[in-house]
Amino acid sequence: MSIRAHRSPLTFQVTMTVLALAVFALAMVVGFGFYATMQADRVSLERQKIFLADGLQDQIAAVEREQESITVWDDSVINAKAGNQQWMVENISVWMYTYYGYDRVYILDAANRPVHAMREGKVVASAVYDEDEPVLRATVERLRGLIAQPPDADQGPAKMVAEDLVSLGGKPAILSIAPLVPSSDRVTQAPGSEYLHVAVEFISDAVIGKIAKKYLLDGAHLLPLSQPVGAAAIPLIDSHGLIQGYIGWDQERPGLTLVRKAAPALILAVLVAASMLAFLLRRLRRASSALQTSQSEAQYLAFHDTLTGLPNRALFDDRLRRALLTASHDAVKVALLYLDIDRFKHVNDTFGHPAGDELVRQTAARLQQTIRDVDTVARLGGDEFAIILIDVRNIRDAEDVSERLQQELQQPFKLMDDQVFVSASIGIALSTGPEADADDLLRRADIALYEAKRNGRGRYQVFAGDMDDLLLRKRKVESELRKALAGGGGIKLAYQPIFAADGRTILGAEALIRWAHEIHGALPPQQFIAIAEERGLIGELGKWVLLEACRFAVGTQLPWVAVNVSPLQLRDAGFADKVASILAETGLAPARLQLEITESVLLENNDTTRMVLAALRQTGIGVALDDFGTGYSSLNYLRRHAIDKLKIDRSFVRLLDDDRSSAAIVKALIDLAIALDVEVTAEGVETEEQKALLVGMGCHQLQGYLLSPPLEPVQLLVLAGPSLGESEPASALG
Known part of the structure; x- marks a missing residue:
């Protein structure tokens, strides 16, 4: 029960x-x-x-057309003015009834007096016109007014016809009045002396049926004003807005x-x-x-993560607020640790997502084993964890826990029968008193985590007050960068030429972005480019650089111009199409553009990046590997991505004068480029000794301050000589 x-x-x-x-x-x-x-x-x-209204208008237009067949006729003018009654019967009254079905026809002289009358196919005395004259008068006068108007040279001859819906004898009718005018120059008549032809066709059920048949409507009939009107009805409205009757039909539903x-x-x-x-x-x-x-x-x-069994974001928020509430009463502090596994994406890409999930599970287990039972470990998403430490005396306690966590995570993980070594970055924030807010504490820990990653990963960072100021400065730079890209000015390109071994022949130029900030002065490119990558502006900034560099190059005889590309741009599957669009817009040949990438792009081994690089090279665009020798790329990656050029990093070139190992490394890099059949450029050439050593090793492309610093576009044109802007290629440019 x-x-x-x-x-x-x-x-x-x-x-x-x-x-x-x-x-x-x-x-x-x-x-x-x-x-x-x-x-x-x-x-x-x-x-x-709409069908019936249009059909009614078509019927009125048909009356006008039919009437025109006898009103524009020399014989009509002659016989009407001659009073030839027999002719009018046979041609413009009884004939109209027989052929077109007009119910009434009147012929009026120049003074609007009737000279001929017909009703229902029979000639009647002209005096019967007086019965209809009060109804027809307004339309007759309107037509006389049209006739009296001087012709408009711009609009051509006016339409000499007046029509209306009228009620004669309680029955609605179509009224059409037109002047009798000659059809040729053989007959002339003085203006104002025109006779008028008055045609009346009653709107009967037969006329309505003919209209309705055209639109496949059933039961169409005339409804007098005295009869109730349903929804399926349209009014017959004259030129004065008066309703003369209704047309009704059987509504289709x-x-x-x-x-x-x-x-x-x-x-x-x-x-x-x-x-x-x-x-x-x-x-x-x-x-x-x-x-x-x-x-x-x-x-x-609902409150735990399905992968690790740890509290999820909802339970974490609740526990953090409870911990802060308790701390505000007991005068103790709460520490929040924000932890992120370094290079977690690399583990996913290398070993697969199942291995990544297993790494997250094992990390969660180690975190739980390291902290006290009274503390809380939560998974906030992906490879991000948050740890709530209660009853913390000072920041040193939180740092001790962070060190133990990092030591624990430095031990190898067994994934897919392989040993994997990872590290973790930790951001630490300490509650400041009774007014501590959970969202603010999490924000501070997040900022501290960002600083830990920025300063080298595998370390912890305690939140400091100036980090807020740093974040605000970054946001301000971001805002001003958006304005500059929108046309606010300040951003421009400099070009550092790349020379042949003789040190005089310019083979090409590398475009370098510069920002002369109106307040902070010249900002280092690394600083605002990093902000652009963080805040999702790198695509817009990269497009601007490409567009400006291509516009400059297409107006010169430079063999090619090189532009640095961010790894984030290459992760965009549509990047190759965007570059092709810029080349088409500026008219620059693909072979005159080189894109410089870093070794980290190859290290990612990303399918999208491989596809984009292949598409770029297929169109004829060159791809250069910048800062070669400083990363972790392997020969396998170089063969797979088919790079067109290697650029030896300036850190090796700088030590050529007094470091034999650096010279050996540079020689090996140059030999590697020759073996791979790709071009090689040495960056940072600053002394004649460096230049001589590089040329002796087989490097035939040099770049550095010994030869030329980055130049304004005009300065580069002057350095290269007047042939730079000529339509034919100049020998000084290779």
Whole structure:
């Protein structure tokens, strides 16, 4: 009994929830179906109204065209003015009734007096016109006004016809009045002496049916003003805005028709859904005990990391706030350690993600074994961990724990039957008093971790107050860099030429970015480039450098220009297309562009990077490996990526004069380049002795202050001579 009583609340809640959702879903479906039906019928009705309105206008236009066939005619002018009644009967009144179905025709003289009248196919006395004259007068006068207007030379001859919807004898009709005018130069008449042809066609059911038939509408008929009007009706409105009647029809309802046809299927679907719902409810009742049992497990999973079993971010936030609250009362401090595994991505790329997960699990176990039971280790995500130390007396206690953690993590990890050595960087922040805030403490530990990584990894760093100032300065530089890239100025390129072995022939030039800050002066490129990489600006900055360098090179006879590329740019799968777009925009040939990369790019062994480098070289762009000899690249990487040029780092060149080992290394690097059949450039050449040694070793591309410092574009043009800007290649440029 107790078990059933324990299950009932959960079962009841689940049952009511499912029923409520089912009712809500049914209401939504029915409501949406009703709304869709109404919308479909409404849209269809509006379309039907447009069809009939357009059809009515077409009918009025047809009356005008038919009337024009006899009003623009020499014989009409001659016989009407001659009063030839028989001719008018046979050609412009009874004939119009017989051929076009016009109900009434009047011929008016220049003074608007009737000279001929026809009704329903019979010639009648002209005096009957007086019955219709009050209704027709306004339209007649409007036409006389049009005739009296002088012609507009710009717009051409005006349309000499006046039409309207009128009511004659309580019946709506189409009225069209046109002057009788000659069709040739053989007949002339003085302006103002024109006779008028008045045509009246009643809007009968036959006329309406002809219009409706065109648009496949059923039951179209005339509705008098005295009859109630439904939704399927359009008014017949004259030029004064008065309604003369309505056209009604049997409304098409595609939405309702569809619902009626689909009703059996919908009813069947509802029955099937009800059966499934009943089945589901029975299963839910049976599963209530299992749900109750798993509630504690679900609660555990909500606050713990599934990979390591450590507290997750939610539980960490709660424990940190509780620890700070306790510390504010007991006058003790809380230390927060923010830990990150160094080069974790390299482990993932080298051994695979399963090995990376195993490294995280083993790291979590070591962290738990190292700290006290009262402290907390949490995994915040990826390879990031946070450790809460309570009852800390001073910062030295936190540093001691950090040292023990680093010693523990320096022991080898066994991953995939291999031993792997890693290190960790730790940022430390100490609570400052009763006003300590959890978010602020985590922010400080994060800043300290960043500084630890920036200063060499594998170490810990205690948060200091000036780190906040450093962060603010970085953000200010970031903001000003964005403004500069948006056209604010200050950023420019200098070009350091690269010479042949003779020290005079310029083979190309390397573009070097410079920023003359209006407040801080000349900022080191390493500083603001690092900020650009941190804050996601490197793509925009790199695009600007490429565009400026290509624009400069295309206006000179430089064989090529070299541009440094960030590893982050090469991780962009679309980078090769962006470079191609810049080359197309500036008109620079791909062979005249070299991109300089660092050895860290090859060390990453990233699929995207390999694809991008291959695409760049396929288009003809050269790829140079900068600062060669200072990284960890292997011959295997060099063969795999097919580099076009090696640039020997200046640190080796600087020691050539007095360090035999450096000379041996440089000679080996040059021989390696020759063996790989790639070009080689020595950077940082500053003395004649260095130059002579390098040339003797077989290096035929030199760069350094001995030959030329980085120059302004104009200075480079002067150094290379006047031929630099000529259309034909200059021999001084190689």
